[in-house]
Amino acid sequence: MGCSVSIVGGNHSGYGLLGDLVMEMEHHFHGVEADHASGCIRVEAGVKLQALAAKAAEAGLIVPLGTAPSVGIGLILQGGVGHLTRRLGLALDAVQSIQLVLAAGDVVTVDRESSDESKKDLFWALCGCGPNFGVVTSLELKAAQLQSFRATRHIFRLPTSTAEATTLLRDYMLRARSLTRDCCSDCCLYMADDLTEQDGMLMGIYDFNLGCDVPPMKTSAQLVLNRVDEGLDTVQLMAQEPYLCEQPAGVVQRGFLCSRFFACDAEISEAVVESLKEAPSRHCYFHFQHMGGAVADGSSAFLARDAEWSLVISAAWAEDEGDCSHWVKSVMEVLLPVALGCYATDLGPDDVDLARQTFGTHTSRLLRLKQKWDPGNMFRHGFPLSQLGQAP
Structure with missing residues (x-):
């Protein structure tokens, strides 16, 4: 198994520093652009949720987020449960497109409405299992009108x-x-x-x-x-x-x-x-x-x-x-x-049994996509997706 990569966004995970190569996103990808007219927000990977919520509010917008202000967008890629969840869904349900760097080094953008079935499958996997498939550099989120x-x-x-x-x-x-x-x-x-x-x-x-x-x-x-x-x-x-x-x-x-x-x-x-x-x-x-x-x-x-x-x-x-x-x-x-x-956000590389419970009937599909997009398991320091195919 070759070089491993781990990503540090909000730095809440205890496993962010385990990779052979550790990428600190906050210093390089920390921009937020919110457009009231289109209801779209583009957020880069080093942004914390509080900064994202504040920028959205300045544009008269809200997005469903988690509840910890200093958490990064890794939370969005794995769920995001907050006070708007019952009204607007999970934070990941607001994601419209994702830009990421794959294990092979290619930079790709995948979106919810893609006509390319391969990229559509990858988008599906990223919304819930994102840290296992590449280095996400930015997201585009669908926002709602700001309310008090x-x-x-x-x-x-x-x-x-x-x-x-x-x-x-x-x-x-x-x-x-x-x-x-x-x-x-x-x-x-x-x-x-x-x-x-x-x-x-x-x-x-x-x-x-x-x-x-x-x-x-x-x-x-x-x-x-x-x-x-x-x-x-x-x-x-x-x-x-x-x-x-x-x-x-x-x-x-x-x-x-x-x-x-x-x-x-x-x-x-x-x-x-x-x-x-x-x-x-x-x-x-x-x-x-x-x-x-x-x-x-x-x-x-x-x-x-x-x-x-x-x-x-x-x-x-x-x-x-x-x-x-x-x-x-x-x-x-x-x-x-x-x-x-x-919750996938709480799992580490040794939590195999818990990961089986987390992804259940989605496991087989996720394993196929993992083999396709990261066959060398470069991104292995979050939840142990690649190990779920092994016998319990």
Whole structure:
């Protein structure tokens, strides 16, 4: 196997520096061009999501993005779950064309409406599996007209009883899946920093909507905080992310996370509550990112189109605590039987079994395309696509 190449965009991946050749995109490809008249945005590979959202807003446009402001466009190529997902789809569903350098050194542009079946297949693979096929230098995105958001944040103290806490989490899930596409409802389940382990579980519910009527969360749980913010744009929303709001500042020194996708009827509430109670650190938490809606309308290498939630399982620990990453792995095993798969952004080169779950029925097609466009497996430091043809 010859020289390997890895790409650094937002530099969030722990595998970006593993290649024999490492390409830092931020220093060379960092332009954004947004055109209100055409509703198109051209973004280069070194741009971070916050800069992209800001440039789009200046032109009176919005695009569906993820929720971490410092992440690069590698997230777009693998999914991109955010507050516009239910209305406009995943971030990768906004991609209209992709310019990339292939393993053979050719520079090509592939697009959604290509009449060339070979390039159309490559475009399909790039939207969900992009880092495995080449060095993407730019994307063209389809944008929508800019609208303002209304964000509400409610924090509830959960009962100490596992059964009662499970019922309240299930109530959140039932309410969330009944909402229209103009609203998404995220949830964070975590331990309050100032309470004992026995009575310290909190549930934060975050509604983001584009002017629709949103029914209140009906619960007998104690309301700790109620906050409403009007007239927010997509840049301002990135500062209100649940994981940023609830994690105690300056406490956590290290972390490890992984996401799994779940359908609207997945019975996971009890397992989630029990797992958090058993977490080795009070800084571990769950984040339900609300999906559904327009996600089901798209078609690409991204498999989990029936997902209602991306459940982010996060282990975090203070400097004086031991590594808690094993907790994430144990929770993933518990939830495996009802999961639709993992998020490709969280996978590394050794996560073969998780990658099989992530691409499922798309695996054979992806392997054929991988053999065609990168037969030497030059781009192998993300999820291990080329290994999926081997026997488990």
